[in-house]
Amino acid sequence: MRKIRFIAQKEVYHILRDPRSLVIVFAMPILMTFLFGYAINMDIENITIAVADYDKTAASRQLTGDFINSTYFTPSAGKPAFQDPERLLKTGGAAGILTIRPGFAEALANGTEFELGMTVDGADAQLALAVQAYSNVLLSRFLLNQLPPGTNIGGVRISTLVKYNPDLKSSQFFVPGLVAILLLMISALLTSITIAREKETGTMEQLLTAPVKPREILLGKIIPYVVIAFLDGILVLIFAKVIFGMPFVGSKMLLLLFGLIYVTAALSIGILISSLVSTQQVAMMAALVTTVLPSVMLSGFMFAIKNMPTALQVLSHIVPARYFLVIIRGIMLKGSGLQILATQAAALVMLTLVLLTLASRKFKTTVG
Amino acid sequence: MKDSDAVYIENLTKKFGHFTAVDRISLAVRTGEIFGFLGANGAGKTTAIRMLCGLLLPTSGNGRVAGYDILTQSELIKRAIGYMSQKFSLYPDLTGRENVSFYGAAYGLGKSAIRDRLEILSDRLQLREFLDRPTASLPIGWRQRLALAVAILHRPRIIFLDEPTGGVDPVFRRRFWSILYELAEEDVTIFVTTHYMDEAEYCGRISIMHQGRIIEVGKPRDMITQHQAHNLEELFVDLIKGQDQADA
DSSP: OHHHHHHHHHHHHHHHHOHHHHIIIIIHHHHHHHIIIIISOOOOOOEEEEEEESSOSHHHHHHHHHHHTSSSEEEOSSOOOSSOTTHHHHTTSOSEEEEEOTTHHHHHHHTOOOOOEEEEOTTSHHHHHHHHHHHHHHHHHHHHHHSOTTOOOOOOOOOOOOOSSTTOOHHHHHHHHHHHHHHHIIIIIIHHHHHHHHHHHTHHHHHHHSSOOHHHHHHHHHHHHHHHHHHHHHHHHHHHHHHHOOOOOSOHHHHHHHHHHHHHHHHHHHHHHHHHOOSHHHHHHHHIIIIIHHHHHSSSSSSOGGGSOHHHHHHGGGOHHHHHHHHHHIIIIIOOOHHHHHHHHHHHHHHHHHHHHHHHHHHHHHHO | OOTTEEEEEEEEEEEETTEEEEEEEEEEEETTOEEEEEEOTTSSHHHHHHHHTTSSOOSEEEEEETTEETTTOHHHHHHHEEEEOSSOOSOTTSBHHHHHHHHHHHTTOOHHHHHHHHHHHHHHHTOGGGTTSBGGGSOHHHHHHHHHHHHHTTOOSEEEEESTTTTOOHHHHHHHHHHHHHHHHTTOEEEEEOSOHHHHHHSSEEEEEETTEEEEEEOHHHHHHHTTOSSHHHHHHHHHHHHHHHHO
């Protein structure tokens, strides 16, 4: 026990005396929370559009007003050129251009077919989709208002009720994922680097000539990083609550329990890496490629797993963050209990056990 | 083997795949002896020392260090020996005192035992003036003194020194050796590798290793007379050349 404590204490000295690791440990979580919370805003509103009105009637002006006064759209600063309205798209002055050809008011009055033009900048696919969807909504609304008063067209509507994240804020989607990534990154990346550093400098050899068991070295090195990982997780959650009003509906104890299992998986990966490599640089690259990258790309953090190619979907099953992400989102946003999360929990436990077995075997054979 | 042997090995062999790093070496080192373990780079010295220290398991052969079996009792061996490697093996961001405390704890020494030992060693190795500075900022000679303090902190019966004076100035090397002599007086066995031939002459006995095998063991003076060489350096070069010709 005493040896473990001394190793842990030494590790804390290393962390406190190395400004770079301090930055990774404390500044990065805060920076990432800001980045994901503010800068990476996936909520699409106030899209800049321009209207090229060649009809110039009361009806066309009414439609124009409906579009640019909605919360979805804001008018572009520049007016579209009469000859070449699409120029505005190329220069980035607008994300979409509504073209109202002459004859709009006439068609409206006669009830004949008429096509409005909506030219969209497809460079940002998500934005383009949003422009199309919003345009249809606004047009339907406009057309309904054209009907004579008292017309009864039946009352069928879709009532959309968004549960758990009623405002569809992306911060609520990102923050739990951020906690998952941070726990993983700090546990796997920093542990593998610290073990690789001792191998690189030769202190591991010196330590192993002392009567210290590999198990003691491992525990002593791991414990400080687990504590830091959890402090960081809590820091991000507090931050998210204060700044983004992030809710926490479910059981904190349950989340802590799963957090521990998840961190064990992450540490196992870190130890596996460190027993395979002998320099800090390689350890860092390997940890980034095997933990952080898959967790950002393949866990459902940024991209939905069901939209991925089959091969990547299969691969995502060995990414621990995949399971933890469902669990943490479930607990935080929906207040899900163990029963609902049972499948994910079982998968996470299984994966953790496999990784832990591999890691402890490998560590013993390389240093013992 | 005799009970007075600190190190006793028989046909010790280590293979890495097809490469034989250490090839059936046998050796006996008496308690309190200063034994020089010589050989060119890549001769297998470090591999041999690592097997003796319990860092590496031999492929075949057997041996005892401090009376314990190197195959089965490496934990007991680790308590009885001190080790100082050619690499600077202290934590550069910790101070000398922190390094010593840490390794002391690793050897299971209590707080007061560490303090008492450090007090004695500070005088003996003249550590006091730089004990509270990060070791990264120390000149190499001072660092090596600290590394020696770490290696002998727990009063080992045998010390393995793998090129302890590499890169160290002559004044300090002399001082370093006088400390080793003092330790040997206290019946501590010194097992040392070196590239400096003047240092080899300080040893009670030496062995010369070449391509994994020990090709010569004896007192330095005897070996020089026996082979009619002028000095140890000439003898060393002749022996290795001769061995290469015999192999060819």
